[in-house]
Amino acid sequence: MPTYKAPLRDMRFVLHEWLEVHHHLKPLDVFADVDNELIDQVLEESSRFAENVIFPLNQTGDQEGCTYQEGEVKTPAGFKEAFRQYSQAGWLGLDADPDYGGQGLPKILGINVGEMIGSANTAWAMYPGLSRGAAHTIHAHGDEASKTLYIPKLLSGEWAGTMCLTEAHAGTDLGMIRTKAEPLDDGSFSLTGQKIFISAGEHDMTENIIHLVLAKLPNAPEGTKGISLFIVPKYLVNPDGSPGERNGIVCGSIEHKMGINGSATAVLNLDKARGYLIGGEHNGMRCMFTMMNAARLDTGMQGLSLGEVSFQNALAYARDRIQSRSISGTKAPEREADPIIVHADVRRMLLTQKAYNEGARAFANWLALQLDIEKNHPDDTARTDASDLVALLTPVAKAFMTDNGYEVCNLGMQVYGGHGYIKEWGMEQYVRDVRISQIYEGTNGIQALDLIGRKVLRDGGEKLKKFGKLVETFIKDNSANEAMSEFVGPLAKLGQDVQETTMWIGMQGMQNPDEVGAAATNYLRLVGHLVYAYLWASMAQVALSKTEDKDGFYKAKVHTARFYYAHLLPETSALKRKIKAGSKILLELDEDVFAF
């Protein structure tokens, strides 16, 4: 049976020692009361909840799964009670607006709480995650009445929420959705259609579910310009806020999936379901991006969450499992064999896990801080800069963190050898659970197109230059620091590579847009490595500056930074070559001769 212990020491390093978060939050009025003590207290409380309440439901939830009967869905034993406890403790609205029942704490705190919840039980975490997403979207686009009616109950856990986008024939291409919304006399709408892949789409946790549904009004423009967003409650809401009549949105079935089996993935049939337009006619795509941008970072976090718990168990197993002797001579003469952590190849796997996880944690915290600044900083330029960095790096967070998370979970399973393949040991569940994160909320291929197309080339590289400036400043600041030269040199080189590669793709793309698509996935990984290389160098700089290191934490941090540079960054040399291979090799083969 796997175990989980929240990585509080590393979280505190990232927040207090590396980012110095208090310094950044101070100028943001709304967080005037958020001091380091409060942050640590929240982290500790949430670690107890994650470790003691929901982690014990992780394997049982996977085994039991959700069950469907006549429109109703039963979640695994314990899920409902844990959701009740979680809501009552106020975790649902941790970083939400206090005017509507939130606690008004910074996103950067929410991201760390989210990591722990996801490590403990990713399937369970889907339910509060979707509620939060729905509340967030209503907050951004709903009128005052909607906000007052729905958000407090979504954040109190009395009700839950969903996001209903996908249809069987329309996943990536939401412009093709067919769900229709006919106007009714009272200003509401009658929605008919079918939605699939709806996470938390039906369950037994709450007395009501507030669905946010994309549909098309009559005579809507073609494609994504014709999409509108509607609030469609499972039970219509009475004027006093109590649930009333059952609405015509009914779960037709749930999917049987590779993983996250405790999370209900519903087919929802809408048959003249009553809905309420939010965000204005044909404005659904904009509203949807509000939902999706937050969801993309949260999805990226699943890569870290599952990677972290996989690493912890692989490490424990590697220290405990004895098998063969070290190639350079016996290391544990008192035991029948050496623990497998003495083998260099096992170390390679563990260090890869550690380096990707801690890099992801730094990235997520840094990005969450930009989100807090974007929303709350008094200075316009500071807000714009943060907003640009968030826009640029959200697809990187989603794709790079989940691709790495999948590798990390596979390595954790590999460390276990044959036991890794057996359900009882828990490692294969992490592989199955994390796999979906590369697919949903826009496949990682779509993230790559978003990055190179919309975020980099569309503004002539302006946003990328803002990030490049941070890297350049760091390099300048550390160029005289000899202890940092092992990082500064390769970082500068990689920064130039990214710049040069971006220019190359931009030039090629002007001749032939397919070149952009051909380069996209490899380009996203190249940028991801630049981001992590910058973050690792920056963390190493902080760790190197410490004069005291009682427990060896800083030594380990510097060592892991070195490992990142020595073993993970070399991928960039392959990425550059693949990008330069161009689009012709991908596209010129006639599809008819693809297979024989």
Place this chain on the structure above:
Amino acid sequence: MPTYKAPLRDMRFVLHEWLEVHHHLKPLDVFADVDNELIDQVLEESSRFAENVIFPLNQTGDQEGCTYQEGEVKTPAGFKEAFRQYSQAGWLGLDADPDYGGQGLPKILGINVGEMIGSANTAWAMYPGLSRGAAHTIHAHGDEASKTLYIPKLLSGEWAGTMCLTEAHAGTDLGMIRTKAEPLDDGSFSLTGQKIFISAGEHDMTENIIHLVLAKLPNAPEGTKGISLFIVPKYLVNPDGSPGERNGIVCGSIEHKMGINGSATAVLNLDKARGYLIGGEHNGMRCMFTMMNAARLDTGMQGLSLGEVSFQNALAYARDRIQSRSISGTKAPEREADPIIVHADVRRMLLTQKAYNEGARAFANWLALQLDIEKNHPDDTARTDASDLVALLTPVAKAFMTDNGYEVCNLGMQVYGGHGYIKEWGMEQYVRDVRISQIYEGTNGIQALDLIGRKVLRDGGEKLKKFGKLVETFIKDNSANEAMSEFVGPLAKLGQDVQETTMWIGMQGMQNPDEVGAAATNYLRLVGHLVYAYLWASMAQVALSKTEDKDGFYKAKVHTARFYYAHLLPETSALKRKIKAGSKILLELDEDVFAF
């Protein structure tokens, strides 16, 4: 629901046009009657069996799994009947000795039949696979009486076989096994202990199961030198060959696994089970390697088999699924959107699948031909050369083919987007099923140590030089061929890289053996790429030489070779850098500070 069609066109290309197998089999007396017509006939018959009989049992077998009750195991519906049909048609003994009921056909034919069976149903294929392995081992190490008693019934499918190696505390390190074998007065032995992870260890397919069990005699030397091999039938065999008394080897439970759910993975409890020593006292390790070498290539084949069926379905889906428009303008104006195969990033995934699969098929066929030559060639030098190439490249086949197979199956699932994660569509099963191939029969990390340590460095690179010679000869033969220059140049460069890297590791390893372990995994991939680069160049040369190409097959072959060189070979530049990073970065961090 996925589909499967055996890739006969490519198999015929590999066998007849590229390898010119008939030319190689001719000098081997035993295969005098094996002409191309016979080969094609066998391929076609086995493709029908794979497509029509066992492929339909693949998803149902995964869903139903095996069930355990009081020592008995029930296999999924249809498995037993398919096994009966398969055995009766003579497939079990296809490439086995005719003196004991085999058909005496070449291994190179067996490997292609095996690919199809594995594509159709890998879990089912485990049962005949284990029977064949047991027969093969008894053939190599048993006395005449044992051969006559067991092999014909193993090959007729009346009985089945297993290999019982692993114990709970002894997987990689078999020297630690504790199962004891006490001599009895009649020359047989009494075995007591527990074996785990025994594939096909218990089932309802046959009237008897012949277990091959590793155990230790009293006062056996320590470690692997003290292991002996025993035949332990489930039912003791009467003098007339009929099953007699139930033996003391009983299934205690079966594992719940990530995949290959139709394959029973048993815990076997031996309580004074009667066993018969084969291969001599304390000679079990040598016997085991007979089993394992064949099994390693077969395991590598699982990477190809599952990769092939994943590719076929991903390709069909990519041509059928419409979603968005091509980035360079509408390609299918008559449809509501373009099929996703127009997108360069989807092409990247499909071509990666195709290039790894066809490379693996070429590799497996080439290696199987070496096995046929090793066993049957009249010339001593030819046999020794073939034997050296087999020894060198078996770990590469096991690890490189399965690591690539896992990537290929994950890409196939990714092409499906959200549907890839849903069991009904079948793509996630291939990912789950293929994952074990990286672990069992020696983890891929162990294969890497076997390659660099035992196969390359131990004889000072002699075996590697034999392979290098083939590459050099090919380069020389094609150096004047301008059409081949795009392959010859990079191949020569990679050959030098491998040579230089091997020397470097050898030199480092003399100072510090940990350097060998540190380099192993990346080195195996480097050698794997050299092998595939050689095979792809060689196939391209044949395809380029064709003057007629009615169906575009040769064009596709050359194109895929180019894709391999442009998109997959670049990994080698990263591998070289990682190898040169050395062992210190992996080993110097104190294990106590690994986690916080």
